[in-house]
Amino acid sequence: MSKKNPEYDFKWCPGCGDFGVRRSLELAMIDHLEESGLPMENNVVVAGIGCSGNLVHLLEGPQPYGFHGIHGRSLPIALGVKMARPELNVVVVAGDGDFLSIGGEHIGPQASRNLNVCAVVMDNGVYGLTKGQSSPTTKLGEITSSTPYGKIEMQQNPLELYLTLGVSFIASGFSGQPRLLANLIKQGMDHPGFAIVHVQSPCTTYNDTFEQIKGDAKKGIEPSLWQIPDEHDATDRASAYGLIQQGGLPVGVVYRDEARPALNQRLQESWEKARSRTTEELMKAFEF
Amino acid sequence: MSKKNPEYDFKWCPGCGDFGVRRSLELAMIDHLEESGLPMENNVVVAGIGCSGNLVHLLEGPQPYGFHGIHGRSLPIALGVKMARPELNVVVVAGDGDFLSIGGEHIGPQASRNLNVCAVVMDNGVYGLTKGQSSPTTKLGEITSSTPYGKIEMQQNPLELYLTLGVSFIASGFSGQPRLLANLIKQGMDHPGFAIVHVQSPCTTYNDTFEQIKGDAKKGIEPSLWQIPDEHDATDRASAYGLIQQGGLPVGVVYRDEARPALNQRLQESWEKARSRTTEELMKAFEF
């Protein structure tokens, strides 16, 4: 709510990738609303703690509901919001540290449940808000403020992790392509299950990867970014696995399984076996 | 320490798979000691909370050190023990709930670090000690005390998870084959990095899968257990992935990567770039 709120004094650094993600999310939410005809208040943005999570305060235009809680817990908070009110459109925004390190435990369970929310992960390969420590996606050997002699643990491969855990919609994007990214986020919102849009959103202050991602012909640097070809069959798990093994930064939808019922749907079905009783009826069982 | 200690009054149910795992671990530790020539006190068994974790109190013969802490935290406790004293042989014993649910967050980090400990996971597809609730490996649709209308979330595939997270030694075994299992655990202990031996250890009281695992010719039930053929190249990640996709209960070594340095080795190397200073020297930096 930056524009409207002088009291909110956090600002992203000039050039921070998160600006692009914010724009993409705004576009995606608006698209989504135009289709659904619902007001912006039907959106709930659950934010992690980090430069990335601060996005929830920096959205411009009409404001969605937000929940800016504690570090690493955006997914279970989203679980609560969504299962309480399945009609709401629930979006998670979090950083690589928040989502994959301290919050890593929550990805598997939501994937197994196929919780119908869309998580936008802003991966800059570093802990930005705490000023440049290494994160799970920081590369082996890299020197950061918390790895003065080089990182001695392997980086994670988030896309493969999501696939293995059973996330039913996996997209990969780049903050430097806001419209393309908006489209991926929109697809994630529309997906009837757990969707993760993993975004490379460079930290220009502590880990500026723009050049490496976009490449630089003059310096002879190949871009790591590549568009996922239309031929890619995202519904085929094996192809998705193969695609991820190619490395680099693929942009597009990596995997989608729309057949798997979402948690709230399976819950509905399970109720057919159940019988809902009034408190009076429940008490009967204890009479004598 | 059951035999020696009447005050310890927990007992596994008759037929519980954990008996076999205990035997296997005893055999493996003894093998390991005979080779190393070290005393039993050189072993530290870090246990999770569950029927499985109680193994640490039920070991017979000479006693190793043990740490029986809190639910889900055996891996980070083992991280502390191992990095404090790399010369110790550190073994983790935990259940599927302890290791994969509440403790799931700790697998990835130890895998990325290639922490040189061996984890023996006793998977019975249920929460035994708390009397039969569903666990991450409980199958979709199954009815348990905590899923009265059938489980509505997908089960996890632990072997694929370990492979994706970068665990450098992955074996799969069955508690009903103690000697074979002992051999796998021994290999895990010898492996210079993070080793997980994932064991099907049926809960005869709440989830008896012996029949399904071993099969029953008369009833025409095919065994889910199959020996991993010698041809399998465990050093090839792709083959390991393919093997896991075949399902069932493979027995043997699924994957091994001995090339990757373990955490303590990488740490040693990183020290070459560092300079260790005395407190006096450190204070110098602040003089004026």
Place this chain on the structure above:
Amino acid sequence: MEMRDFVVRFAGEGGQGVVTSAEGLAQASTQVGYHALTFATFPSQILGGPTWTQARISVDPVRGPGDAVDVLVAFNREAYDNHQGEVKAGGVIIFNSNDFELDGDSRGVGLPIDQLAKSTGNNRAANMVVIGALAHLVNMPKEYLDEFVIKRFTRGRASDEEIIKSNILAMTLGREHVSASEFSLGELAPSQPPDGDQLMLKGNEALSLGAIAAGLQFYVGYPISPATPILLYMERNLVGEGKFAYQVSSEIESITTVLGAGFAGKKAMTASSGPGISLMSEGLGLGWMAEIPCVIVDVQRGGPATGLPTKTEQSDLLSCMWPAHGDVHLPVIAVGTVEECFYGAVMALNWAERYQGPVMLLSEMSLAERAQNIPKPDLSKIMVESRDVYQGSNGYQRYAGRELSAMPLPGRPGAYVANGSEHDDIGDTTHLAERHVQMTERRFSKLKLLEENLYERDKPESPVAVVPWGATKGPAREAYDKLIEAGVDVGWYYTMLLNPMPPKMLEELRRKELVIVPELNYQGQFGSILRSLGVKAESITQYTGLPFKVSDLVSRISEMANASQREMVRA
């Protein structure tokens, strides 16, 4: 002689009918108008293992399992060895003569339980043999028991008649076998059937029902003894449109998921025990900070850490009241009886909605596993509260001011950010000193809304008072009544509301010369809280994992009371 009350302990191996016998006796007695309470213990292993259950049958409402055992039913030798010491003078020991022989104990009556059962052609009637034997010892009329059996086994099936016959026969056999031995305890006074319907249920069940009666819609939890039964009850019964009950992956998920649901407009709850509650620490602070209504049940067990999962203790009070870093001070309701489990849960949900924040509901293993007859709650008399929901248009300042304000509902106008960082009126993060002052005062001012003068008191004029909390209420009250009979000058205060405490009660306690707080922990946790509130409190502590014995409390309380009397005289 006439008895108003008797206590039977059933001891043996898990699976020998220890529990069914106790429950059968309790049901039989309640059905004919007596009051009954059963208390089950857990063996530390899953199958088999030594276990015991105690049943107390009384003409009057029952307060606790009772100290001394009138009758011990020993299903095996080990049970006899471990429990015979608890049998009071003049008590009787019924031992399963099919399992072992007992000589040299004059209190022993052999009963060939298995054999007699078999002879009825219904092996499952073993517990009826025992019940018949017990009935004889207290001279309970045969009709009573027959009536119970008929009621119980009339299920409109063809087999009913036969089963009823075999069970009645079993009871008769047990009765006759014991009558042959001259043993008797006396005459149980005729029952005085309570007016109004009754329910027979356990603390965890009463608590679950209370929460549902108060409009609970959303429950998540993670298994842990002794709170698991609440999770299982909810998963079975909290079903249907708009409801959700689910097992999540840890207590950290439990609390944060509940916060999400509370934010989204639901009445949400989770339950756990010590270790799980500790894991919720950070989430509880978030609920307080972001002002999210929800209820957290702590069914206390022995601590610290993994502690004593199957034992009872009252040692989580301090950490539930101040569960997290920063200025957080959560409302705490502690229940003391099975009936209070129901009404305490109703209040906890009401409080959460009223002040818009997390409420801690403390129960205990000894209540959770206690079955007891209670008056059936009259739902029409239960006042259910719901949060004040914001009805206006957009541009609302959810956190404006220094007091409670209406809470917006996602999906409707009034969008804001529920924020765990310090924030301004619309929920944006801020670091301004004035804001932190405003919001801190706002959060604490809301506790005032929970101040209610609901408490019990007797002899308020006495300068000394006994003030138990939680399930210690039962034995403490039994002890108190004995002390009063004995002419000791001491008052009685009790409330479920530990934070905020009833202001009037606190006022009165501040004027006492001595406030005696019996509690099941080492530190004397409630006592120290009372002292910090300006009350001259001293605790009577016990940390054995077991409830207080009435006799111990009688002597310890009177000691302290007398000592302070002497001091007052001197002064």
Place this chain on the structure above:
Amino acid sequence: MEMRDFVVRFAGEGGQGVVTSAEGLAQASTQVGYHALTFATFPSQILGGPTWTQARISVDPVRGPGDAVDVLVAFNREAYDNHQGEVKAGGVIIFNSNDFELDGDSRGVGLPIDQLAKSTGNNRAANMVVIGALAHLVNMPKEYLDEFVIKRFTRGRASDEEIIKSNILAMTLGREHVSASEFSLGELAPSQPPDGDQLMLKGNEALSLGAIAAGLQFYVGYPISPATPILLYMERNLVGEGKFAYQVSSEIESITTVLGAGFAGKKAMTASSGPGISLMSEGLGLGWMAEIPCVIVDVQRGGPATGLPTKTEQSDLLSCMWPAHGDVHLPVIAVGTVEECFYGAVMALNWAERYQGPVMLLSEMSLAERAQNIPKPDLSKIMVESRDVYQGSNGYQRYAGRELSAMPLPGRPGAYVANGSEHDDIGDTTHLAERHVQMTERRFSKLKLLEENLYERDKPESPVAVVPWGATKGPAREAYDKLIEAGVDVGWYYTMLLNPMPPKMLEELRRKELVIVPELNYQGQFGSILRSLGVKAESITQYTGLPFKVSDLVSRISEMANASQREMVRA
């Protein structure tokens, strides 16, 4: 007139040299024998953003950043607007006339900082221009500053001479420019160089050094403001054989990993702030239960929940003392000065080894980010303790008895199970009442080993005492000295040891009519703890996220002291 002390606030954008100027001034002053303290604040954004740093220069040891500002150096207009109100009467405002013009403020002196720096041919000398200007205002001899510059830039490089020249020139230009304006603050009294070497460092650095001096071998942590610098310091310096410093995946890993290392025989520590400490709750209980030596540092920030990461507060005391469910009561040491950060850390490690359990070491954001000159610790005088290690053969009963016993070392004889469930002598799980009693008393008895009568006191005969804790010590002591000058009858007590407290001190406090506890939290946490210990304590609270102002404390303490005097008279 002669000054013994002056305070300069540097305010501007991050990156404008706000911090380097403050530190330069402090260093220059300390090198010529003055005492100096700098206090930096954080902008809430990562790059740029409004920020300010305060430097206090004094002839005498400095206790705090100081209330009122003598000189404001405003690098831009916004800085002027936000801070000019803090400048005391007769103060001066140096504003960067290259950035903005200031009329109508008689306190203003324009200084073309950038331009003057440029003219020296060394743009990086801007801070020297400012320092020169300041030196003139307090009449600091030119030689002093030249000496400092020469010392600082003599690094045996060819460029040294040139750099020194340009910097001296920069100072001279600044000095001359201001001297042109008639402004002056007076004459800073000549320095009284402290005898003995000094260190100039921040609280987090002193704490890290202290831990290492006490033999720290193992450190893990997870980044969090304001504790991160400790993690970074350890990762850089706690290296080499037998050492380990590492960033783990969360604070839950931090605490449990530290427990593993403590069990394995290392002196292990972790540091975090509020939210991380709350996540450690369950692990802390485990450390207490299994008796594992380790130190947990809480560099407090504003709470609750994510709270106010860049502000200071003292609101984690209750949750650090009773961090988890069950009967757990952790030792707490709270440091109050940069120097105490060093010695407090030494004590914390010693305590952990001595009683074999977790020790909480409380610091605060305002100490963590405060740089100050302290006497260089004499390592030869530091007493370092290590746990009593079991030396015998196998068959040892590690948990036998009701008191501390030697701790076995994995790899050596004496195998046992470190157990978080209640256990017997060898560490096997048990539920026996006697065991729970024995082990509970054992765990609490060990706290006695930590009772030491280390505390400050003045005027013990006074019936009223001021008893601050933590970093409130600084402003409270300044206020106290003023009150004594003013003839107020009030005593002073202070200790780092909050649990267990020095027994003698507690005894004395119990005899006071009134104990006044200034503390930075809403609930008056230490005050309420003291009341629960039988002390008539009342808190003076502030919850703005900022330290106390001396002037506020002077008036609030004297009010309370006088009020109680009046009461005493009445009585």
